[in-house]
Every structure is written in structure tokens, then in C-alpha cells.
Amino acid sequence: MKVLVTGSSGFIGTNLVKFLRKKGIKVITTLSSINKFDIKKRKDVLNLPKVEVVVHLAAIASVPLSWEKPKTVLETNIIGTLNILEYCGKHKAKIIYLNSYPYGGSCKLPSDEEEPVSGNNPYAVSKIAAEMLCRSFSSKDGFDGISFRAFNVYGPGQPNRLLISQLIGDLLSKSEITILSGKPKRDYVYTDDLSNAIYLGIIDKKRGFSIYNIGFGKSWSVLEIVQKLEKLAGKDLPIIDKGLDRPNEIMDTVADISKVKKELGWKPKTDINEGLKKTYEWFKDRRNHSQLPAARIGK
Numbered sequence: 001m002k003v004l005v006t007g008s009s010g011f012i013g014t015n016l017v018k019f020l021r022k023k024g025i026k027v028i029t030t031l032s033s034i035n036k037f038d039i040k041k042r043k044d045v046l047n048l049p050k051v052e053v054v055v056h057l058a059a060i061a062s063v064p065l066s067w068e069k070p071k072t073v074l075e076t077n078i079i080g081t082l083n084i085l086e087y088c089g090k091h092k093a094k095i096i097y098l099n100s101y102p103y104g105g106s107c108k109l110p111s112d113e114e115e116p117v118s119g120n121n122p123y124a125v126s127k128i129a130a131e132m133l134c135r136s137f138s139s140k141d142g143f144d145g146i147s148f149r150a151f152n153v154y155g156p157g158q159p160n161r162l163l164i165s166q167l168i169g170d171l172l173s174k175s176e177i178t179i180l181s182g183k184p185k186r187d188y189v190y191t192d193d194l195s196n197a198i199y200l201g202i203i204d205k206k207r208g209f210s211i212y213n214i215g216f217g218k219s220w221s222v223l224e225i226v227q228k229l230e231k232l233a234g235k236d237l238p239i240i241d242k243g244l245d246r247p248n249e250i251m252d253t254v255a256d257i258s259k260v261k262k263e264l265g266w267k268p269k270t271d272i273n274e275g276l277k278k279t280y281e282w283f284k285d286r287r288n289h290s291q292l293p294a295a296r297i298g299k
Contacts (some may be wrong), residue, residue: 003202004028004048004093006039006084007057011158012098012191016055019195025202030058039080045087053202055096056084056134059127066123077126081133089141096201097134097147099127101253110256113149113211120248131211138209145208146201148194151215151255155191155275156282164188164276167226168283171233178240182223185252187215190270190278200264215255216268228273232280 003020007013008029020027028051030037037044039058059077060066066073081097088095103111104118119125131147138145154164163186170177197214220228226239260266270278 001053001202002026002028002049002051003053003055004030004051005055005057006030006080007059010057010061011155012153012194013057014157015155015191016057016195016198019192020199020202023199025199039083040075042083042086045080045083046090048087050091051093053094053096054084054088055098055198055202056081057098059098059130061100061123063121063123066121066126070122073122074126077123078129078133081130085133085137085141088143088145089137092141092143094143094202095134095138095145096198097131097145098198099131099147099149100124101151102128102131102149103253105248105250109252110217110254111213112256113213113259135209135211144206145210146204147209147211148197148201148214149211149255150194151187151189151213151253153191153194154188155279158191158279163222164225164229164279165283167229168280171229171235171237171280172284172287174237176238176240177226177230178242179222179226180242180244180246181249182221182226182239182241183251184245184249185219185221187217187219187253187255188225188272188275189215189255189268190275193268193270196269197260197264197266200266204264206263210263212260212264212266213255213257214260214266215253215257216272217255217257218272219252219254220272225276228276229280232273232277 003025005027008017017027060073102117103115107115117128119128134145158165194214
């Protein structure tokens with residue numbers, strides 16, 4: 001089986017490509033297919049080699065940037081997806097789309113896939129719109145598809161702007177931990193578990209278009225994550241909680257994962273303590289290596 005992965009150089013994509021190749025799947029990336037590939041360019045996308053499945057990860061995933069440059073974010077995330085869907089229609093390739101948390105702040109907990117979606121920023125709107133396009137084009141052009149609604153994905157290599165990597169950076173370099181608020185709670189899913197869900201989606205033979213939540217099924221507060229990381233690091237740094245909530249802050253997210261368990265046989269294998277340990281050790285090792293003295297040439 002040949003699988004095309006867009007966004008393969010990102011945090012989730014890098015881990016996914018390694019995971020799929022270990023499963024014996026031949027992975028093609030847009031980086032290796034076309035020089036200076038641009039997902040917004042229809043010609044670039046339609047010239048990609050034929051595959052059986054497309055895993056579409058490529059997106060600008062930044063809420064602040066979506067306010068600063070909404071046109072850029074919307075074009076990349078929506079027009080890029082439209083081009084991929086045209087490619088899927090042309091080759092009857094299955095689409096695996098990665099959405100983010102789409103339910104807003106006024107939903108029941110845990111949230112199932114039937115909850116109304118709500119986007120309160122251009123990034124969220126672009127991801128929801130792209131998912132709707134995937135379902136529409138799958139039905140219209142007769143190819144199968146899955147949208148995975150991933151809650152908070154974490155793990156080795158995650159961007160430094162995200163909470164867990166920021167906290168680990170503070171633990172490794174500062175004398176105190178500063179957080180805006182320790183109250184918000186999130187459902188965290190480890191990157192390998194997400195990769196396994198995508199793999200199961202790739203090999204699934206179900207017809208039509210399906211939507212699945214991917215999370216752990218439990219949430220932890222910012223303060224709880226700080227405390228777990230401090231324990232892992234063997235440190236007891238002062239925690240400065242400013243008690244500030246961000247505008248439109250969602251106070252809690254919990255995924256109802258009963259559907260994906262039943263239909264794909266997926267469940268998370270990595271609990272929060274194990275996942276945080278792997279993530280912390282990856283960042284610590286990376287930091288230690290970056291501080292090694294340069295090799296001496298000659299004597």
C-alpha cells in the first residue's frame with residue numbers, strides 16, 4: 001500500500017511517517033515528490049504520484065497567526081484541502097483528515113462526535129470547514145474518508161510554543177514556573193497513539209466517511225501537568241500562577257472515544273505519566289546534546 005502524507009515535516013507528520021514505515025507501509029511525502037511543493041497550487045497537488053490513501057496533515061496550525069493573517073491561514077487550510085480532495089477524486093484515494101478539537105466551550109463532557117461544532121477563531125473555522133468539505137467531496141466523488149478530531153496531542157518534538165514543551169523548557173532552564181492560570185483542563189493524547197489511530201484508519205475497509213474523536217478520555221489541569229513534570233524532573237520549583245484566563249478560554253475538554261473503540265478497535269496505550277516522561281526525556285536529551293562542546297579538529 002502506498003500512502004501520501006502531507007505536512008510530513010511537522011510534529012505529528014514526522015512521528016507518523018516513522019510509525020507507518022515501521023508498519024511496512026510505503027510512505028510518500030510531498031517534500032520528496034515535487035521541488036518547492038505548494039499545497040495551495042492545484043497543479044502541484046494533481047501532479048503528485050498515485051496512491052491508495054492520503055493522510056492530510058498540512059495546515060497552518062496557529063490561532064494567533066490566524067488572527068494576524070486570516071487570509072493566509074484560510075487559503076492554506078481550505079484551498080489546500082480542496083486541492084487534495086480533487087486529487088482523491090481523480091485517483092479514488094481514501095482521505096484521512098486530521099481535525100483539531102472542534103466543540104467550543106458549551107458542550108457536554110465527555111464530548112461525542114454528535115456535539116455541535118463551533119469555531120471562535122479563523123484557524124478553528126478553517127479546520128471545521130475543511131472537514132465538512134472532506135465529507136461532501138467523499139460523497140460526491142465516491143471515495144472513502146475519515147476525519148480524526150484530535151484533542152491535545154503531545155510528545156517528543158512538539159513545537160516549543162505549546163504548553164507541555166514550554167513547561168519542560170522552564171524546568172530545564174529557569175528557577176521558577178510561571179503560568180497564566182492553573183485551572184484550564186485538557187484531554188491529552190500521546191503522538192504514538194494518534195499515529196496508531198491513523199494507521200488503523202488507513203487499513204480499515206469501511207465504506208463512506210466517518211468521524212472519530214481521538215483523546216485519552218480524561219482531562220488534566222495545567223497545574224496538574226506542572227506538578228507531574230516537576231515530579232519527573234525531581235524538582236520543586238516555585239509555581240507562579242497569575243490567575244489570568246485567556247479570551248474565550250475553554251475550561252475543560254474530554255473526548256468521548258467510545259465510537260473509535262467500537263469501530264476501529266483503537267484505544268490509547270500511553271497514560272499521561274508515561275507520555276510526559278518520554279516527552280521530558282526527549283527535550284532534556286536534546287538540550288544536553290545542544291550544550292555539548294564542538295568537536296575539536298586535529299589534536
